[in-house]
Amino acid sequence: MTKQKSKARKKTSKKKKLKKSKARFGFLLNKHFLLGLSVFVLLFSSYLVYLNIQITDKMSGRIWSLPSHVYARPLELYQGKNLTTAQLISELKQIEYIRVQNRPTKPGQYRVLNEAHFEIISRTFTYWDGEQKSQGIRLSIYNNKISILHHLYSDETLPIFRLEPVKIAGIYPSTKEERQLIKLDEVPDDLVLALLAVEDRRFYDHWGIDPRSIIRAMLANVMAGGTVQGGSTLTQQLVKNLFLSPERTLTRKINEALMALLLEISYDKSVILETYINEVYLGQNGAQQIHGFELASQYYFANSLRKIRRDQMALLVGLVKGPSWYDPRRHAERARSRRDQVLILMHERGALSLAQLKKYKSLDLGLAKKPRFSANRYPALVDLVKRQLKQDYNEDDLKSSGLKIFTSIDPLIQTQAEASVKRVITRLEKNNSRAENLQTSLIVASSQQGEIQAMVSDRKPEFPGFNRSLDAVRQIGSLIKPAIYLTALQKPDRYTLASLLDDSPLHIKTSKDKLWSPQNYDKKFSGDILLFDALNKSRNIPTVRLGLDIGLPDISDTLHNLGVNREIPTYPSMTLGAFSLSPYDVANMYQTFAANGFNVPLKVIREVLNKDGLPLKRYPLESEKTIDEKSVYLVNHVLHQVTQTGTARSLTKTFPQSLAGKTGTTDDLRDSWFAGFSDNQLAVVWIGRDDNASTGLTGSSGALRLWSDLFSHLNVDSLEMIQPAGINNVWIDGESGGLSNKNCLGAVELPFIQGSEPTEKAECKSAGFIDQIKRLFN
């Protein structure tokens, strides 16, 4: 009975306890309270989900969109290749190979002995056609040619070796921003140390927000009498940067804190840090925002983050707190003291010794005189690449980027082109009183393969402005003439190089009461003139007559066959080039002449790999024979004469090699053109003014000079004009065009399509002894 009683007593005491606790916390079990709580939890978690979606959305846009890289052509090394020591060293510098004193031991090292013997260990590189593993090579340069190419550790000859290409640009395709994204392992340790020391000491220990550092910051600021440290973590700052919100309201702060926590849940510390390093706002360049440490390093110091000094890194870290307030270009003293603060923190963290601290504090800021406007060194070329990409990839394709874009850009030629432009434009303005405010375009391409090697679209080549090479549509003037003469010569029964044309006054009715009387450059008339002479000397009047005789639609067809993809107007003045093309169009046109009738549409991209290094697209060499080789040979014969005895004869002073080309000058000397080619290189130069005013320059006195300066710094191969079958060389009389022979005065040897040779004999005056000797030497 006692047991039962004690049990019952225990039960009741328990019940009492329960009742007591129920009374105290009873409200928790209240229906309404529970309902309210669950609603709140539901709402709050949905809000968190909403915030999380926003975060992951932004982050995926940042992380998964890798920049695409644009590469120049790989330098091919082989015995016999024209290459100077300086050029090879320049290339090795640009692919960031390190010059060492002793034998190279690691990939990416090289040494030079006696300015002629190279030992290089290449890095492993994935090309379009697969991976090329790291390899050691040994080469010697003699007489500006590669004389020997061997494996590094043996005497085994290497027939060919491809050096990895220079990385020219990073494109952020989806937003088309210039960004220099950097991987965390590429960031110098000292920068990370400084950044964490200044902005977030406990970065690796907190979970997004750090109450301890908030308190510490408050104390430090109070002690220092001003704000020295911030209390927000890098994670919080990243959220701020991603959402760019200017308000500092409480709601904003709470949101940021929540998002920071969510960020930490979803992403690794290393991902957060890397994204931060690439996102943080560090300055303004006009309308362009400078985001990320790598771009900032380029902007302030014109150098990669990996190459700047530690005090310069300290300055960048110091900028995080206030890029405008501490702008080193506008507030040098503030920037300096901020930098010094960071240096002290670095010392406190053990990254710098006292001596080093003193040294760095004494240094100047080290700013670059010229900020790099964009990360891309060759803005005109990169613009061309982007346009070509756009043709084949829609926006979605480009968004899944990380593409490796291999191009035909030749940094050695580009460097020369830029130097020539700067040199010659300045010189022209200095020596010609009427020449001022000149602008220019220069395009260099391999004529047989139709690949763009260099392009300059501004007298200041690094300026990413108007791309004159692609978009400046200007009258072409005499550059049209070869197309007209080509059209004529395609009808050998009617026209040959010896046909007589009429260079006498001409008046053409263009409309009911308008008369057009074209003039020659010298305002004179030469009467009867042989066809080849009319082209060689670029006479206008006979060209107009010829053009009208053949028919403007036929000329238009020829232009299309030559590769000009524009509507050609069919009014009489088009025969004198009174219509407009871009320099790129002109380059396409003359490429077909240079390749003997094979039209290869110019391009700059060779191959594209996807982010995993797998081939995505190849742009093969595609040519089409659009002009018969015989008539193009006849025209090229004259274009060669142009560089010997015609309007471009000044080239003979500089070049022993065989060349060909055409000068072009427009009305009032508004445009100065020269299109010229060697055996496998074509260059088109335009000089003019953006306001279309007169330049005071002809094609010969302007564009030709720039062309000549450039080519005098390149390896020029003599034009090898292979005479096609069905062409005969015949001596004819230079005045009448009748049959002659080499002993006659005034006779000249010209090529003719078989069956079109003149049949009438001309009167032959024996050439004097002196003339015969002269001819022997021509």
Added chain:
Amino acid sequence: MQVSRIHRSNQTFIQLRPHKLILILLLQLSTLWLTACAPQMIAQQPEVGVLPVADNPQLPDVIKSLISQSDKQYINNDFTGALATLERAVRINPRYAEVWSRMAQVYLTLGKVEQARQHAKRSNSVVKDNNKLRDFNNNIIRPDSNLNQKEQTH
């Protein structure tokens, strides 16, 4: 085939009936005839897979090496690889007809007849004294060959 075995000491002879013998003879004769005719048939239609000979002594080592590399790729059915290698050769020196001719052959194998023709034309535009090569190119260029059918299906 009826065979009667005649055992003679340790040797075994297989004796054939006369009409069977004639059949075998005819078979052998026809094989001989086919072998004789085969080269002519190849000449009439460029056999896909046969590359023109690159025995020009003036070919520099670098070009020879790239040709050899592209031949290997071609044999391994890596046609785009072969083309890419040949393009490297053309960039180094576009004056060797052997290289262009090979590109024509690869395009032909890929069924890209028009590109094959264009490259064969380019080869002819730089060929110097090599008639064999010129003929090979002409075989590809000629529109009246059997290639006309391929073109229509392309």
